[in-house]
Amino acid sequence: MTTHLLTGARPLGGEPTDVLLADGVVAAIGAEARRPGAHVVAAEGLVLLPGLVDLHTHLREPGREDAETVESGTRAAALGGFTAVHAMANTTPTQDTAGVVEQVWRLGRDAGWCDVHPVGAVTVGLAGERLAELSAMARSAAAVRVFSDDGKCVHDPVVMRRALEYVKAFDGVVAQHAQEPRLTEGAQMHEGVVSAELGLTGWPAVAEEAVIARDVLLAEHVGSRLHVLHLSTAGSVEIVRWAKARGIDVTAEVTPHHLMLTDEHARGYDPRFKVNPPLRTADDVEAVRQGLADGTIDTVGTDHAPHPREDKDCEWAAAAFGMTGLETALSVVQAAMVDTGRMTWADVARVMSTAPARIGRVPGQGRPIAVGEPANLTLVDPHARRLVVPEQQATASVNSPFAGQELPGRVVATFLRGRPTVLDGALVPAGVHA
Numbered sequence: 001m002t003t004h005l006l007t008g009a010r011p012l013g014g015e016p017t018d019v020l021l022a023d024g025v026v027a028a029i030g031a032e033a034r035r036p037g038a039h040v041v042a043a044e045g046l047v048l049l050p051g052l053v054d055l056h057t058h059l060r061e062p063g064r065e066d067a068e069t070v071e072s073g074t075r076a077a078a079l080g081g082f083t084a085v086h087a088m089a090n091t092t093p094t095q096d097t098a099g100v101v102e103q104v105w106r107l108g109r110d111a112g113w114c115d116v117h118p119v120g121a122v123t124v125g126l127a128g129e130r131l132a133e134l135s136a137m138a139r140s141a142a143a144v145r146v147f148s149d150d151g152k153c154v155h156d157p158v159v160m161r162r163a164l165e166y167v168k169a170f171d172g173v174v175a176q177h178a179q180e181p182r183l184t185e186g187a188q189m190h191e192g193v194v195s196a197e198l199g200l201t202g203w204p205a206v207a208e209e210a211v212i213a214r215d216v217l218l219a220e221h222v223g224s225r226l227h228v229l230h231l232s233t234a235g236s237v238e239i240v241r242w243a244k245a246r247g248i249d250v251t252a253e254v255t256p257h258h259l260m261l262t263d264e265h266a267r268g269y270d271p272r273f274k275v276n277p278p279l280r281t282a283d284d285v286e287a288v289r290q291g292l293a294d295g296t297i298d299t300v301g302t303d304h305a306p307h308p309r310e311d312k313d314c315e316w317a318a319a320a321f322g323m324t325g326l327e328t329a330l331s332v333v334q335a336a337m338v339d340t341g342r343m344t345w346a347d348v349a350r351v352m353s354t355a356p357a358r359i360g361r362v363p364g365q366g367r368p369i370a371v372g373e374p375a376n377l378t379l380v381d382p383h384a385r386r387l388v389v390p391e392q393q394a395t396a397s398v399n400s401p402f403a404g405q406e407l408p409g410r411v412v413a414t415f416l417r418g419r420p421t422v423l424d425g426a427l428v429p430a431g432v433h434a
């Protein structure tokens with residue numbers, strides 16, 4: 001078993017201290033941590049976070065291995081500081097059976113870069129009609145707890161109601177992609193001043209907000225858990241705030257790109273900025289930042305959505321929706337929330353590790369940094385700056401909206417149950433530190 005001594009690390013803004021990782025756990029903190037024989041990782045000036053947990057990753061395998069595989073996507077995750085990701089169900093075949101979710105779970109385990117928790121589809125083939133075998137997926141080796149038709153909205157209120165009722169039996173959660181399909185037919189970008197000027201069909205805020213409003217009321221009615229994916233408008237933040245004040249068991253997610261980018265980016269017709277839900281206005285960006293800072297929004301989920309070049313190197317209207325994000329998420333959150341003084345690193349740990357682990361019921365992740373806890377950890381250098389070069393990333397796709405930009409912060413090391421998956425910012429193959 002590997003033994004690592006992190007010297008002078010700053011756990012969540014506390015005093016610099018030494019942390020010993022041995023036998024897969026945090027073995028000692030402080031003076032007792034100094035033991036001979038351990039690999040020393042100089043962590044002076046670095047921030048030590050619990051390993052990041054993503055509730056919203058598209059790994060594309062099975063079916064679109066030209067865009068990403070479990071191997072390439074989890075390498076990207078480790079480099080981004082993640083020790084666990086949830087793999088969305090919109091694969092081909094769909095992750096709507098125990099067999100398919102077990103296949104993805106096994107691929108993740110064999111790759112070994114981070115824990116992979118497959119999301120189960122809510123409906124068969126994401127068609128929105130018949131419930132998938134939710135209970136079989138929950139009881140499978142993959143132990144699915146998060147169910148989502150992401151990419152599609154569970155728009156039929158009766159189907160949504162049944163799903164919310166059903167997942168209660170195994171403490172599951174329905175994660176909704178809130179998009180009223182009739183209000184977004186042919187939609188290309190946020191409906192507003194910019195879409196009118198560009199002559200692109202608009203995706204109005206109400207198409208998101210109407211579904212969230214309906215779903216929080218359904219969750220209240222049946223007494224179940226709801227998670228709102230990639231919330232993007234000021235109105236959505238208001239609805240979730242209202243629902244929480246009312247005691248409804250709802251949690252919400254925002255993506256790094258919705259914390260940073262606006263619909264103004266569509267002006268160049270560059271499909272790298274085409275995403276679902278669309279980039280909104282500066283007022284919406286301000287509202288989601290406020291909502292994340294005040295706890296209305298619980299998590300940052302990457303919605304890492306890799307696409308092959310041929311689906312993005314085309315005119316705007318023909319391009320696929322989605323952007324990569326695993327390798328830039330922490331930096332974007334630092335830029336939007338920490339460097340602006342709106343959140344501390346402890347808050348970052350809450351929204352990118354503790355809360356997503358709790359919502360996904362992920363054992364051994366998102367835990368406090370304390371003796372005896374599993375050593376799932378991320379070391380960050382907040383003073384570093386780096387240029388985003390998609391061709392140099394581990395993800396197999398290059399559709400990053402931050403390409404060519406300089407971002408703050410760098411993941412120096414990631415530890416998965418004490419084993420370094422990343423050291424000095426580079427991947428460490430299994431066995432190297434055995």
Ligand SMILES: NC(=O)N[C@@H](CC(=O)O)C(=O)O
Pocket residue numbers: 058090150151152177274275276277303305306321322323
């Ligand atoms: N976000 C996106 O624009 N695309 C996602 C689907 C989704 O998250 O809705 C994808 O799978 O490509």
Ligand SMILES: [Zn+2]
Pocket residue numbers: 150151152177229230276277
């Ligand atoms: Zn979605």
Ligand SMILES: [Zn+2]
Pocket residue numbers: 056058088150151303305
């Ligand atoms: Zn998604």
